[in-house]
Amino acid sequence: MKDFPSCFGENGVQVADASCTSASSISSAAASISNNVSKARASQNMVTCVYQCKLLGKSRLIIINWSKSLVGHCFSVEIEDLSRKCLNRIDVKPSLFTKRRGLKSLQVDFVTLDVYWDLTNAKFGSSPEPVEGYYLGLGYKGEMILLLGDLRKEMLKKTKHLSNSLRILKREHVFGKKFYVTKAQFKDNGPVHDLRIECDTFGLDDPKLVVRMDSKIVMQVKNLVWKFRGNFTISVDGLPVEVYWDVHEWLFGSTTSSAFFMFQTCPGYGKSGAFADRSIVPWSYSQGSNFCLTLYAWRND
Incomplete structure (x- = not known):
């Protein structure tokens, strides 16, 4: 990893x-x-x-x-x-x-x-x-x-x-208890996908994280207590998409804190560097960089 x-x-x-x-x-x-x-x-x-x-x-x-x-x-x-x-x-x-x-x-x-x-x-x-x-x-x-x-x-x-x-960028806040959903389009004029993040951390000894695209599981993380941050590559519309997650606050922080997810298309990845800035405008974003979807997931407890 x-x-x-x-x-x-x-x-x-x-x-x-x-x-x-x-x-x-x-x-x-x-x-x-x-x-x-x-x-x-x-x-x-x-x-x-x-x-x-x-x-x-x-x-x-x-x-x-x-x-x-x-x-x-x-x-x-x-x-x-x-x-x-x-x-x-x-x-x-x-x-x-x-x-x-x-x-x-x-x-x-x-x-x-x-x-x-x-x-x-x-x-x-x-x-x-x-x-x-x-x-x-x-x-x-x-x-x-x-x-x-x-x-x-x-x-x-x-x-x-x-x-x-x-x-080049879409940023959104999503709310839920176990399920967090949005729409995602990774290619201009490409299909719009239903993106769903599933994670239940309440009272579980071994919570897991699941990401679905159009109901199909594209990523699953077990032993989440030890893997609360990480990244994994999936394929969407023939493109490699790097998925980054940070659910530390869900597991160990305040109930009013958010988890963070980023989905970044990978062509040219490593040349311009990954972009995951929490600021509103990516001022340092270089020309020709990849599309990035960032999500802040808030729990409705």
């Missing part, structure tokens, strides 16, 4: 003004979330996705945060500037009295980007990230640099060109 890496990454809404936030502030906020269960439970309804895109010939990180409040679903869009020290951001919040589609401008490095969205018929599962019936796009001078959702044809009619984007 390899060493476990040091890993502890129109009108339908109210739109907050674009803002700029330092990376250090974001990292500090992320650390606070990790250590405060009340904030963590609030973030149960947040999914962070990071994409690598090209703007003005330069590679940029674009961060989409999907969240859910008592009023409804909302999202934010953040894009880094050329210095990689600042995030330019807009927040899109739901309104009870208007439609859920719109257009808003975002200033980055003295250029204007257009953010388009339509969540009118969006469908959601257990996650605040929509499953289908929506689009979210980021455009510049008629070129879409990022386009998400299954209603892409409608958006592409309004643009000249669609640039390639690379999805």
Whole structure:
């Protein structure tokens, strides 16, 4: 078993003004979330996705945060500037009295980007990230640099060109007693899998950890008391995927602490190094790196 890496990454809404936030502030906020269960439970309804895109010939990180409040679903869009020290951001919040589609401008490095969205018929599962019936796009001078959702044809009619984007990170909080579930897509335009983590540590002398993909067992760890941290390679859609786990807090820590899981596609693994940063934005993430799914699993005792 390899060493476990040091890993502890129109009108339908109210739109907050674009803002700029330092990376250090974001990292500090992320650390606070990790250590405060009340904030963590609030973030149960947040999914962070990071994409690598090209703007003005330069590679940029674009961060989409999907969240859910008592009023409804909302999202934010953040894009880094050329210095990689600042995030330019807009927040899109739901309104009870208007439609859920719109257009808003975002200033980055003295250029204007257009953010388009339509969540009118969006469908959601257990996650605040929509499953289908929506689009979210980021455009510049008629070129879409990022386009998400299954209603892409409608958006592409309004643009000249669609640039390639690379999805590099998804981060999510999941809750349960014995079972922790989410959706996972390891290849762009590839199938979406049902991912389920099974682990019962309450009152058991020999707890075990099981990971299922579409109901099929892809990984099983016995003697978990001795193997509370580790990694193992599985195969998904013909890709090797490295699975890292740390369930120390479930076994020996507070009942309000989370376990940590990371699923990282392996092409090029070992050249750029494994990424498992708990910060919101992987600022050190190199170009051409692999996709990484990170999960914080919280027990509902």
